[in-house]
Amino acid sequence: MTFAADNPLKKLKYFIIFFLVLLSVSNYVAGWTATGVYSHKAHPGKCYYNERLILSPGQRAKISNTCSVIACRDKNGSADIYGCGAVAPPTNCEWGDYININAPYSECCAKKAVCKNSADRKAALIYQNDILEMFKKQN
Known part of the structure; x- marks a missing residue:
């Protein structure tokens, strides 16, 4: 007789089940993420989104007139933009x-x-x- 610890496929199966159960009991809503380089030669060492939104590494800010946020990762201008996930609307x-x-x-x-x-x-x-x-x- 083999146990889950002896079989890598069973380990994966139990991990997936555990992960799905964890997601079902949490209040987490995943959204989209866009990753890119937001640099500008006039603002070295910063993440440049536009003239009103220039961030230093480690900073994050909401992008005005949108429901998204940009997070500056490093001095090269690498940044992530996070947006809303999809939630099903009510019936009808x-x-x-x-x-x-x-x-x-x-x-x-x-x-x-x-x-x-x-x-x-x-x-x-x-x-x-x-x-x-x-x-x-x-x-």
């Missing part, structure tokens, strides 16, 4: 505009639920508020 509804695009990231990711009939609207409002609270916990 769709997502509308952001509730508050100027809120801190990731709270700004929450959107208004738009539903055609009033019965769906009531349930959607509860769902929308739950999603907003989930995004607030990410900060």
